[in-house]
Amino acid sequence: xSIKIENLACAYNIGTPSVYAALRGVSVTIERGEWLSVxxxxxxxxxxxxxxxxxxxxxxxxxVEIDGVSVTPKTKSLRNLRKKVGLVFQYPEMQFFxxxxxxxxxFAPLNWGAGKDExxxxxxxAAASVGLGEELLAANPFSLSGGQKRRVAVASVIAVKPDYxxxxxxxxxxxxxxxxxxxxxxxxxxxxxVAVVQVTHDLQSALEHSDRLLVLEEGVSVSEGTxxxxxxxxxxxxxxxxxxxxxxxxxxxxxxxxxxxPLTSEVGAIVKALEEYxxxxxxxxx
Amino acid sequence: MKLFxxxxxxxFIPGDSFIHNLDPRCKIICVFSIIxxxxxxxxxxxxxxxxxxxxxxxxxxxxxxxxxxxxxRPVIFLMLITVLLNLFLTPGRDMARIGFLRITYEGVxxxxxxxxxxxxxxxxxxxxxxxxxxxxxxxxxxxxxxxxAVVGFPASEMAMMMTIALRFIPTLLEETDRILKxxxxxxxxxxxxxxxKRARSFIPVLIPLFIxxxxxxxxxxxxxxxxxxxxxxxxxRLSALKWSRADTLTLAAVIAVITAIIVIDRNIDSILHLxxx
Numbered sequence: 001x002s003i004k005i006e007n008l009a010c011a012y013n014i015g016t017p018s019v020y021a022a023l024r025g026v027s028v029t030i031e032r033g034e035w036l037s038v039x040x041x042x043x044x045x046x047x048x049x050x051x052x053x054x055x056x057x058x059x060x061x062x063x064v065e066i067d068g069v070s071v072t073p074k075t076k077s078l079r080n081l082r083k084k085v086g087l088v089f090q091y092p093e094m095q096f097f098x099x100x101x102x103x104x105x106x107f108a109p110l111n112w113g114a115g116k117d118e119x120x121x122x123x124x125x126a127a128a129s130v131g132l133g134e135e136l137l138a139a140n141p142f143s144l145s146g147g148q149k150r151r152v153a154v155a156s157v158i159a160v161k162p163d164y165x166x167x168x169x170x171x172x173x174x175x176x177x178x179x180x181x182x183x184x185x186x187x188x189x190x191x192x193x194v195a196v197v198q199v200t201h202d203l204q205s206a207l208e209h210s211d212r213l214l215v216l217e218e219g220v221s222v223s224e225g226t227x228x229x230x231x232x233x234x235x236x237x238x239x240x241x242x243x244x245x246x247x248x249x250x251x252x253x254x255x256x257x258x259x260x261x262p263l264t265s266e267v268g269a270i271v272k273a274l275e276e277y278x279x280x281x282x283x284x285x286x
Numbered sequence: 287m288k289l290f291x292x293x294x295x296x297x298f299i300p301g302d303s304f305i306h307n308l309d310p311r312c313k314i315i316c317v318f319s320i321i322x323x324x325x326x327x328x329x330x331x332x333x334x335x336x337x338x339x340x341x342x343x344x345x346x347x348x349x350x351x352x353x354x355x356x357x358x359r360p361v362i363f364l365m366l367i368t369v370l371l372n373l374f375l376t377p378g379r380d381m382a383r384i385g386f387l388r389i390t391y392e393g394v395x396x397x398x399x400x401x402x403x404x405x406x407x408x409x410x411x412x413x414x415x416x417x418x419x420x421x422x423x424x425x426x427x428x429x430x431x432x433x434x435a436v437v438g439f440p441a442s443e444m445a446m447m448m449t450i451a452l453r454f455i456p457t458l459l460e461e462t463d464r465i466l467k468x469x470x471x472x473x474x475x476x477x478x479x480x481x482x483k484r485a486r487s488f489i490p491v492l493i494p495l496f497i498x499x500x501x502x503x504x505x506x507x508x509x510x511x512x513x514x515x516x517x518x519x520x521x522x523r524l525s526a527l528k529w530s531r532a533d534t535l536t537l538a539a540v541i542a543v544i545t546a547i548i549v550i551d552r553n554i555d556s557i558l559h560l561x562x563x
Binding site: 018051054056079082083086087089092094095096097107108110111112142156157160 | 489493
């Protein structure tokens with residue numbers, strides 16, 4: 001079970017002087033239970049790709065297949081596909097309209113025909129899985145903090161139990177604590193078997209948490225691989241708008257001096273590698 | 287799903303054409319003259335000449351005819367209503383009957399005339415907006431309305447309000463599209479069910495949109511205030527408007543064409559009689 005994208009191309013404003021190609025032949029496969037980060041500069045086609053994953057956009061050329069079902073203008077089950085692939089838009093709190101967190105979370109399940117008797121359990125489960133206490137269910141979503149609002153938005157999407165969760169710039173507008181909370185939450189969601197697709201230009205968080213990264217530049221996929229492979233690629237081939245985190249530069253610098261450090265922005269992994277190196281040095285001294 | 291893509295009403299298309307480079311005052315006067323002309327000469331046959339004028343302007347502005355025609359899409363419903371009302375409610379000689387509805391020859395003529403007039407009104411106005419940036423449109427309007435300041439007319443405030451409204455049309459369409467898509471991905475079905483169900487399904491779109499509009503308005507007000515905007519106060523301009531010979535010639539040419547169309551319209555019978563001789 002996976003989302004398969006082959007040679008996907010998409011252009012906007014076709015037939016106008018401002019026509020531009022957002023995607024030009026992108027191919028990628030997303031397996032359930034993995035964390036894929038799609039990184040690229042503003043206008044690289046990330047958000048367009050995200051909307052194809054959720055069947056909000058239909059391929060103009062190339063193909064998108066969600067769990068074996070092709071997304072075409074004639075596909076009758078587009079709503080079912082959208083239930084499988086939850087999409088959290090950038091600044092999702094701007095789409096709130098309910099007077100309570102409970103109503104906001106139960107909105108999607110109700111749209112997909114959840115019964116009144118099961119709603120309470122669905123809302124409580126979704127709220128608990130994003131770390132929202134029951135006391136917040138009656139609160140007005142507009143009165144919450146930025147991090148809490150973002151968690152309500154995620155809860156309102158995962159309440160229908162999607163198999164894939166796509167998030168467009170999920171860290172935008174959050175402070176450091178909010179980002180940490182959100183990444184921990186996404187880690188838990190991924191651990192439950194749901195694929196997490198993080199669309200971002202925040203290389204720091206992508207190089208810390210993902211299983212794989214897809215790098216887009218001007219609508220073209222220029223690299224696809226693990227954190228290590230992507231960091232190596234970006235060090236050799238800088239991509240406009242993507243700033244390599246200082247920790248990765250630090251690790252790459254020490255690598256050049258002969259220390260075999262992992263190219264990641266995860267502090268723990270670097271510290272562990274340095275401790276192992278210290279152990280080796282101590283043994284050699286003894 | 288195609289939502290608001292392709293809507294080009296009020297959108298400026300940057301370019302470096304002859305029309306783009308004209309003084310905004312010239313373009314505004316030309317378009318208002320054309321609109322006046324459309325009311326003065328709107329026989330169905332006259333629209334061939336109005337279409338020819340539109341094609342010439344499209345060519346000089348390097349904006350594709352398709353894009354200009356597409357700009358009438360947002361008012362297509364209004365055009366349809368106008369055409370249908372005229373088609374079925376105009377008295378005259380019977381042409382056809384559909385149940386209790388009666389179509390007359392006069393109705394067909396009037397419906398075509400009204401539909402075409404509305405269409406040309408919209409596309410000529412769109413042409414102005416497509417080739418004039420909001421800032422220069424605002425400058426042009428302000429300068430044209432400035433003589434009215436002596437009778438207390440708030441010309442600069444009016445121009446600023448128009449600029450802001452025009453500037454935010456594409457932004458709000460984009461935001462609406464985003465909210466619609468977000469609610470579709472949360473399972474809202476805008477395409478099925480009865481009229482009431484469909485209308486109700488737009489509540490989750492309208493509420494966030496209103497909130498967003500008010501937030502944007504507040505941010506804009508703060509931004510303007512922090513940059514010392516005082517209504518009515520005289521301000522220096524980064525680029526002063528300059529009326530050139532090309533503007534005078536263009537205005538003269540447009541007025542000549544409009545006059546010619548009106549003269550032809552008024553004397554079409556005599557002209558046809560002369561041709562037949």
